[in-house]
Amino acid sequence: MKALYAMYPDGHAAQRAVDGLRKAGVTDNDITVISAQPMEEFNFSHIGHKTYMWYIACLGGLVGFAGATGLAYITETSWPINTGGMPIVSWWPNLIIMFELTMLGAILASVITLIVTAGLGRRRPALYDPEVTDGKILVGVENPRDASLPDLKKALQIHPNISLKTI
Amino acid sequence: MKLPNDATITTDLLHPLLNTSWRFYLLVAFLGSIVLMGLSTWIFQMVMGFGMTGINNPIFWAFYITNFVFWIGISHAGTLISAILRLVNAGWRRPVTRCAEVITAFALMIGALFPIIHLGRPWLFFWLVPYPSSRMIWPNFRSPLAWDFFAINTYLTGSLLFLFLPMIPDFAIVRDHSTGLRRKIYGVLALGWRGTTKQWHRLETAMSIMAVGIIPVAVSVHTIVSFDFSMAPVPMWHSTIFGPYFVAGAIFSGIAGLIIAMATLRKFLHLENYLYPLHFQNLGKLLLMMSLLWGYFVFNERLTVWYGNHEADMNVFWVTQTGSFSPLFWTMVTVNFVMPVIILGIKRFRTITGCVIASCGVCVGMWLERFLIVVPSLGHKYLPYSWGTYTPQPVELLITVSTFAAMTLLYTLFAKFVPIISIWELKAGKHPSPALFPEGAREHPLGEVHI
Amino acid sequence: MAHKWGLAVDLDRCDGCGACVTACHAENNIPTVGEMQAARGRAMHWIRVERYWEGEFPNVRLKFRPVMCQQCDSAPCEPVCPTYASHHTADGLNAQIYNRCIGTRYCANACPYNVRFFDFFNPAWDKPLQLQLNPDVSVREVGVMEKCTFCSQRILATTIQAKAEKREVKDGEIKPACAQACPAKAIVFGDLNDPESEVSRLAESPRGSKLLEDLGTRPNVNYLQRLTEA
Numbered sequence: 001m002k003a004l005y006a007m008y009p010d011g012h013a014a015q016r017a018v019d020g021l022r023k024a025g026v027t028d029n030d031i032t033v034i035s036a037q038p039m040e041e042f043n044f045s046h047i048g049h050k051t052y053m054w055y056i057a058c059l060g061g062l063v064g065f066a067g068a069t070g071l072a073y074i075t076e077t078s079w080p081i082n083t084g085g086m087p088i089v090s091w092w093p094n095l096i097i098m099f100e101l102t103m104l105g106a107i108l109a110s111v112i113t114l115i116v117t118a119g120l121g122r123r124r125p126a127l128y129d130p131e132v133t134d135g136k137i138l139v140g141v142e143n144p145r146d147a148s149l150p151d152l153k154k155a156l157q158i159h160p161n162i163s164l165k166t167i
Numbered sequence: 168m169k170l171p172n173d174a175t176i177t178t179d180l181l182h183p184l185l186n187t188s189w190r191f192y193l194l195v196a197f198l199g200s201i202v203l204m205g206l207s208t209w210i211f212q213m214v215m216g217f218g219m220t221g222i223n224n225p226i227f228w229a230f231y232i233t234n235f236v237f238w239i240g241i242s243h244a245g246t247l248i249s250a251i252l253r254l255v256n257a258g259w260r261r262p263v264t265r266c267a268e269v270i271t272a273f274a275l276m277i278g279a280l281f282p283i284i285h286l287g288r289p290w291l292f293f294w295l296v297p298y299p300s301s302r303m304i305w306p307n308f309r310s311p312l313a314w315d316f317f318a319i320n321t322y323l324t325g326s327l328l329f330l331f332l333p334m335i336p337d338f339a340i341v342r343d344h345s346t347g348l349r350r351k352i353y354g355v356l357a358l359g360w361r362g363t364t365k366q367w368h369r370l371e372t373a374m375s376i377m378a379v380g381i382i383p384v385a386v387s388v389h390t391i392v393s394f395d396f397s398m399a400p401v402p403m404w405h406s407t408i409f410g411p412y413f414v415a416g417a418i419f420s421g422i423a424g425l426i427i428a429m430a431t432l433r434k435f436l437h438l439e440n441y442l443y444p445l446h447f448q449n450l451g452k453l454l455l456m457m458s459l460l461w462g463y464f465v466f467n468e469r470l471t472v473w474y475g476n477h478e479a480d481m482n483v484f485w486v487t488q489t490g491s492f493s494p495l496f497w498t499m500v501t502v503n504f505v506m507p508v509i510i511l512g513i514k515r516f517r518t519i520t521g522c523v524i525a526s527c528g529v530c531v532g533m534w535l536e537r538f539l540i541v542v543p544s545l546g547h548k549y550l551p552y553s554w555g556t557y558t559p560q561p562v563e564l565l566i567t568v569s570t571f572a573a574m575t576l577l578y579t580l581f582a583k584f585v586p587i588i589s590i591w592e593l594k595a596g597k598h599p600s601p602a603l604f605p606e607g608a609r610e611h612p613l614g615e616v617h618i
Numbered sequence: 619m620a621h622k623w624g625l626a627v628d629l630d631r632c633d634g635c636g637a638c639v640t641a642c643h644a645e646n647n648i649p650t651v652g653e654m655q656a657a658r659g660r661a662m663h664w665i666r667v668e669r670y671w672e673g674e675f676p677n678v679r680l681k682f683r684p685v686m687c688q689q690c691d692s693a694p695c696e697p698v699c700p701t702y703a704s705h706h707t708a709d710g711l712n713a714q715i716y717n718r719c720i721g722t723r724y725c726a727n728a729c730p731y732n733v734r735f736f737d738f739f740n741p742a743w744d745k746p747l748q749l750q751l752n753p754d755v756s757v758r759e760v761g762v763m764e765k766c767t768f769c770s771q772r773i774l775a776t777t778i779q780a781k782a783e784k785r786e787v788k789d790g791e792i793k794p795a796c797a798q799a800c801p802a803k804a805i806v807f808g809d810l811n812d813p814e815s816e817v818s819r820l821a822e823s824p825r826g827s828k829l830l831e832d833l834g835t836r837p838n839v840n841y842l843q844r845l846t847e848a
Binding site: 011032033034035036037038039040041042044045046047048049051053054057071072075076078079081083084086090093094096097099100101103104106107108110111113114115117118119120121122123124125127128130132133134135 | 173174177297303304305306307308309310313314317318320321324325328332335336339340343344358359360361362363364365366367368369370371372373376377380381383384387391590591592594595598599600601
């Protein structure tokens with residue numbers, strides 16, 4: 001079985017299901033909650049929130065800064081040309097190039113980190129239900145162990161109306 | 168007016184994608200033909216020689232540079248709305264962000280064309296790219312035009328990414344609501360998006376980082392465009408005020424462009440349940456503030472010049488204020504300052520229609536402002552023997568008109584293929600982070616517009 | 619010591635005949651743009667003679683000033699060129715490399731003297747005038763900027779000749795076309811780094827002044843004129 005899940009009508013029901021799964025011994029890493037929009041007022045939205053993205057963005061900015069400084073310095077000294085009596089390596093105008101490429105580096109680093117850590121562009125994992133875009137919230141477990149299946153089913157079945165699904 | 172719920176939001180906002188009327192095709196054909204005419208005019212200009220324009224000695228920059236600065240200015244709409252309002256957690260931005268970001272992306276692309284159109288040898292524009300060429304020469308980083316290249320490309324990349332990233336979840340919605348080829352294409356565009364909490368968190372973090380980053384970039388872009396003028400020893404160009412003056416003018420014209428776009432979308436895509444008069448009033452108040460700020464900068468600039476009484480500067484000063492350019496100058500002051508302050512300052516007039524009228528005036532006025540910065544100064548430099556006048560020629564007029572058609576066409580096509588209001592961001596407004604509202608304040612969400 | 623080429627123009631000798639303008643056109647393959655284009659302000663006179671009227675009738679005076687590229691030490695046209703087409707040479711000239719020019723025309727805007735010109739169309743000479751073109755000077759295509767070079771082709775030819783003959787360039791040996799053609803000998807060319815040259819001597823004349831000196835461009839053309847009570 002690739003995944004066991006159920007669809008819930010609102011955030012409160014989804015939160016109850018997530019709490020039930022945690023009580024059944026599932027770690028946050030293994031709980032998958034899928035919704036059509038971020039639901040920050042609920043505790044379950046914090047699953048998987050730890051990220052180094054800000055640090056990587058700063059690193060990208062540093063790379064951009066170094067690149068721009070190198071580009072300006074090396075190209076200006078490779079063929080020194082006098083323009084208007086200005087210094088061959090004019091740091092005032094070079095600062096502009098350095099600023100722009102720093103920001104570009106930070107932006108690109110953030111986007112690349114997003115694409116890699118959110119798994120975009122890769123083959124979509126099996127656990128998904130298009131009903132999510134109609135406002136339902138999916139709570140489930142991917143690759144559940146057969147031994148724990150009864151506990152998981154009990155945790156997800158917070159109400160007789162909820163139908164459990166498998167992939 | 169019916170408050171939409173989750174289901175109607177999706178249906179309403181996907182409606183333009185899934186249903187096309189003959190009016191759409193007619194509009195696209197009309198705009199497309201104007202754009203084609205503009206393209207062929209440009210080719211005509213390249214083949215027949217740059218002399219087909221009205222450029223002469225000493226007025227070497229005119230319409231094309233005016234258009235360049237104008238469109239880059241319009242592109243500052245998205246940054247203000249998306250980035251700044253996002254950072255200050257203003258909920259009313261939610262239906263407005265994508266409209267604004269689209270303007271930014273397309274206005275930047277159009278604006279970035281003009282430095283190529285205005286070149287004497289446009290087929291060599293790539294020499295501005297710093298690549299190791301066989302001529303062993305690199306671009307001159309001391310030149311404001313080289314700064315333009317880096318600034319505009321950084322801003323364009325940032326804006327396109329800032330526009331595209333929040334489109335991913337919406338592409339997933341379209342994917343799930345369609346079949347066949349459409350499903351396949353949007354499936355590819357959605358990059359396999361599911362909507363797990365981890366993905367939402369990464370997306371929101373990336374958006375926050377980019378919001379923080381794109382604001383200084385936007386400020387720098389129009390400052391650097393202003394450096395094209397302030398770095399040259401031309402009367403009334405060589406002024407330190409140009410940086411902030413241009414940025415304020417850019418945000419000013421950007422908001423005006425956004426109001427026009429939003430009003431048009433509201434009418435033709437029937438978005439009355441999503442774009443309320445409140446949105447226009449809020450933007451109208453921002454437009455009023457920028458109008459006052461613009462007036463402040465113009466006053467600053469002109470008072471300093473008048474008081475300094477430097478002969479060369481005063482020639483340019485008088486020719487705009489009382490001389491041959493005075494009709495344009497006073498029109499500009501009227502539509503940029505007098506009209507907006509009256510229409511937007513008086514609550515009764517600050518309706519959607521009022522905001523649109525003021526915005527149309529501002530667009531005209533800001534175009535005139537750029538023209539009045541470029542041409543009168545170049546026509547009256549330091550040696551009176553070399554003063555000159557400028558008359559626009561058909562190639563310049565046709566290309567200018569075609570860029571407006573190009574903007575409208577790109578916008579129309581975008582609204583056909585992508586939901587113009589971000590569906591997920593709208594729905595997320597109902598689930599704000601507890602960090603924004605202390606426990607007891609839940610019933611009074613501090614003026615949030617939860618739609 | 620490296621050369622630093624400069625000009626001295628004696629405005630008291632200049633009578634506005636325009637021979638310098640014609641000679642410059644002939645020497646540097648500058649096209650005449652035709653009546654219509656000239657009326658639109660596109661004439662390309664690398665050196666032009668500015669005419670000013672002074673005083674009220676009947677005490678009117680006519681004054682002439684030949685204006686060419688001032689080869690400024692702090693040329694505002696140089697830093698603004700994105701492709702290094704406009705730059706400063708080791709012998710004090712502002713060089714324009716046509717092959718690097720992509721025609722942004724920023725240099726022309728930055729030049730306070732309006733001495734930079736743009737090729738609006740490809741040049742054309744009615745037959746048989748194309749036979750008169752100077753083979754030492756390139757013909758510029760549409761879309762590039764051009765301006766006075768102090769006849770760099772003549773400077774180069776003479777300096778190469780002098781080097782081959784293992785001697786220094788003599789003062790007065792190099793004459794740009796304008797200096798050569800002037801019947802009043804109002805234009806003097808030479809090495810400002812050579813204190814014995816005539817142009818250095820004229821540069822120190824009490825009648826000397828520079829055009830738009832207060833802009834800080836540090837031009838290398840000295841204009842000599844007797845200062846009169848108005």
